Amino acid sequence: MKIKKRDSSAILNSLAGGVVPNRGIQHIMVGRADEARQIMTDLDNVKKGSSVIKFFIGPFGSGKSFIHGFIKQLAFNEKFVVTSADFTPERRLYGTEGKAVALYSELMKNLSTSTQPEGNALPSILDKWINDVQTKIMADKEYGTVEFDNPDFVKDVEKEITNVVSKMDDLTGGFDFARILILYFKGFVQDNQDLQRRVLRWLRGEYGTRTEAKADLGVRDIIDDNNWYNYIKIVSQFVKQIGYSGLVVNLDEAINLYKITHPQTRDKNYETILKIYNDTLQGNIEGLYITFGGTVEFLEDERRGLFSYGALKRRLETNRFETNEFRDLSQPVIKLTPLKSDETFLLLQKLRDIHAAHLDYQTTITDDEIKRFIIKEYNRPGASEHLTVGDIIRGFLGALNILHQNPNYNREDVFGKEEIQESQSSTTYSRFSRTEG
16 A cells, blocks of 8 residues: 555554544545535535535444544645534533633634644744735735835735735624734734734634733734634635635534533524524525534434424424435435444455555455454444444554564454354344444
């Protein structure tokens, strides 16, 4: 297998640790071809000016986090800015005592681009934009070079920046956002890193009081629990204005909204989802692709899930003509099922080859041994109720490590005996297929 060392390292280390790799997902993508095509269609529509909301719903271990990782990689290829956050008891769509703005701050911290995929890309996004504006002004006005000591050059750059950010004045919060960006440019010109840090602190929603923000920056408002979503919309507009395709926001662990015990607070969170849903589908916002990852209970429980909120239930009910064979992936809700047995088999084949390529050795693991490994895993007590594909992956990578480092290790301890009765193999494998499918 031809794979970059950095990609193979990310894949093996991440999957062994039970998390989704930030790189190289295309090398291990199996069983999601239809979803991938729909995601590409959605991203293309967002590039053309629309906005999209999607709910990826499935049981634990069905691949929701993996889909989010795949979306991130596809979005990078299409020149999107991407961010993500998990819901927690302290990070919500609606809340008091900083619980909603904490979600916004996490999203701003995790802003990433193809050149800075690990997050914290906000400063580089702003700096690249300013550098691009300078290059444009140099060409348009025929300046020989960047001339920060030339007041005319600085004035022309500031005028161009003002022209871009003034387009957001009509959005709620857009005026202060524009003023903040101009302050960032002044800090850039003056090499005033303290001013730039204060601007970044404001943009990340880290000012606790308006008084402090006014003293530091002269702006009249801050990003807080009440207005944070307005600034997500502003950011999506801004990144499109400066040359990106749009903003992708992946929100995971939505079960933590379902777990909110106070009914009014839970409904307020669902009301925010309804607002986002309406904004995206009615064309009130441009350049935003936002996804939620949650369990079936989070969606369909009529006592505490999204279906407990009547307006959302009407909007999110599955197309009544959809079947397991004939799916409608254009609807807001996409239901995920764990990988089927043949797809898991293909995935383990890929991991076997990636492991060998990464450590530069010739693998001796046969396809039959991989099949026996899967069967052996599903024959363990309680496996049918609790074993996930992620568990199988971690176990398989652990086995590869042991066998590579200890060539004399008894392979039967890993893969089981070769003389498994054909009837047992067939029965277990078909049960596995039904369970995963």
